[in-house]
Structures are given as C-alpha cells and as structure tokens.
Amino acid sequence: MKLLERFQYLIPDAVFVARKHGGRAAAQLVGRRVGTVLFLYRRYLVLCHPLSDSLPTPIPPDGYSVRRAMPQDLPALAALVGPGTARLFARRMAMGRVCFIALKDSEVVSYTWGTFDTSWDLDYIELPLPTGTAYYYGSFTASDHRRQGLLTALTGLQDQHFRAMGARHAIGLVERHNKPSLAMWRSFGSRQMGTFTHLRVLGWEWVRRIALNPE
Numbered sequence: 001m002k003l004l005e006r007f008q009y010l011i012p013d014a015v016f017v018a019r020k021h022g023g024r025a026a027a028q029l030v031g032r033r034v035g036t037v038l039f040l041y042r043r044y045l046v047l048c049h050p051l052s053d054s055l056p057t058p059i060p061p062d063g064y065s066v067r068r069a070m071p072q073d074l075p076a077l078a079a080l081v082g083p084g085t086a087r088l089f090a091r092r093m094a095m096g097r098v099c100f101i102a103l104k105d106s107e108v109v110s111y112t113w114g115t116f117d118t119s120w121d122l123d124y125i126e127l128p129l130p131t132g133t134a135y136y137y138g139s140f141t142a143s144d145h146r147r148q149g150l151l152t153a154l155t156g157l158q159d160q161h162f163r164a165m166g167a168r169h170a171i172g173l174v175e176r177h178n179k180p181s182l183a184m185w186r187s188f189g190s191r192q193m194g195t196f197t198h199l200r201v202l203g204w205e206w207v208r209r210i211a212l213n214p215e
C-alpha cells in the first residue's frame with residue numbers, strides 16, 4: 001500500500017465533507033482515515049454464495065434504476081463519495097474492477113464493486129482468489145435509501161455479470177459486528193467458508209486467512 005497515495009485521496013474528500021456537513025464531520029473523517037491507514041486490526045468472516053446458471057433478473061425498487069457504472073458516471077459518484085475516493089474509483093475502473101450503481105433522478109445513491117483480481121493499492125486487500133471465484137466488496141447505500149432492496153438488486157446484476165464471465169462463486173469479507181452486512185449476505189443464501197484477519201501497522205500489511213476455497 002502506498003501511504004502517500006491514501007493521504008492524497010483524503011484531502012479532497014475532507015474538503016468535500018467540510019463543505020457538505022461542516023468542519024466537525026471533516027475532522028472526524030480525517031481522524032478515522034489517518035487512524036486506519038496507520039493502524040488497523042480487523043477480523044472478517046468470509047461469506048460465499050454460489051452463482052447458478054439460471055439467475056433471476058434483478059428488479060430495482062420503484063423510482064430507482066440500476067446498471068453498471070461507466071467512467072462518465074464518476075462525477076455522479078464523486079457527489080456521493082467525494083472527489084478523492086472518486087479518483088480511486090477511476091483507477092479501479094481503468095484496471096478492470098466492475099462497479100454497479102443505483103440511481104434516483106440521476107443521483108447515485110448506492111454502489112458495489114466486484115473483481116477477479118485484488119491488489120493492496122486498488123482494493124485495500126489482496127486475496128488469493130481461486131479460479132472461478134469473484135470477490136464482491138465496497139458496497140454502500142446512502143442512509144436515506146437503505147432497506148429498499150438496492151444492494152440486493154445491485155448484487156443480482158453482479159451475479160449475472162460475473163456468472164457470464166465464468167464465475168461459479170462470489171465471496172465477500174464482512175466484519176463480525178456489521179449486522180446489516182451479515183444479514184444482507186445471508187439474504188443471498190451465503191454461507192461462511194472461512195475467516196480473515198487483517199493487521200496494518202504504518203502501511204505494512206499482515207493477513208491470516210483460513211480457507212478461501214469454496215469447493
């Protein structure tokens with residue numbers, strides 16, 4: 001992980017949050033991000049669901065549309081995540097990471113990422129993904145739009161996309177205490193197939209994983 005690069009994303013995001021929510025929120029963002037770049041200890045459950053040949057067509061809730069994000073969607077994504085994180089998102093897209101978005105009146109309100117490859121720089125994690133396994137990550141729904149089925153619809157699109165690309169399974173990492181996310185993965189019929197511990201100290205990364213192979 002390139003420490004300086006992470007801080008480059010932080011400054012434009014902090015200015016964006018300060019304008020939108022005030023200085024206190026910006027200071028909290030800076031504290032949180034600087035803290036986790038310097039030190040992080042997280043324990044995740046590895047959750048997995050199979051991708052069958054016949055997947056249902058995802059239906060977005062009324063008033064929303066869902067689709068794959070393209071580079072021209074980056075300004076709309078930046079309005080949700082900030083210009084710094086949008087710069088990271090642009091790099092991810094350029095490197096083949098796939099983003100799906102939900103929109104309401106051309107405003108992006110939810111997104112999720114998927115990939116067959118991972119790297120510390122782009123994804124903040126490196127996983128030895130078995131062949132035919134897609135990794136889903138970075139899911140987010142704006143708080144006013146939660147519990148309406150947006151992430152469910154986006155995950156349906158992800159499943160169809162990665163199944164068409166040859167994936168047989170999708171996996172994700174969820175922190176043990178993240179009850180909404182655990183409930184969300186379980187609602188897709190996911191099962192736990194391992195654990196993953198991530199320790200970061202001053203930019204050095206250590207991981208301990210137990211079982212990442214869904215077969």
Ligand SMILES: CC(C)(COP(=O)(O)OP(=O)(O)OC[C@H]1O[C@@H](n2cnc3c(N)ncnc32)[C@H](O)[C@@H]1OP(=O)(O)O)[C@@H](O)C(=O)NCCC(=O)NCCS
Pocket residue numbers: 110138139140141142145146147148149150151152153173174175178179180181183184185187
């Ligand atoms: C987790 C998150 C992405 C879910 O997005 P969402 O668009 O609200 O998800 P959906 O409406 O499609 O919910 C799907 C299912 O997940 C479960 N779920 C979602 N939020 C939940 C909550 N707060 N409590 C309990 N279950 C929840 C439910 O089973 C739900 O189905 P139901 O509403 O029919 O019961 C959203 O809460 C979020 O952005 N959280 C903060 C970021 C985060 O934790 N991301 C995941 C990192 S691994």
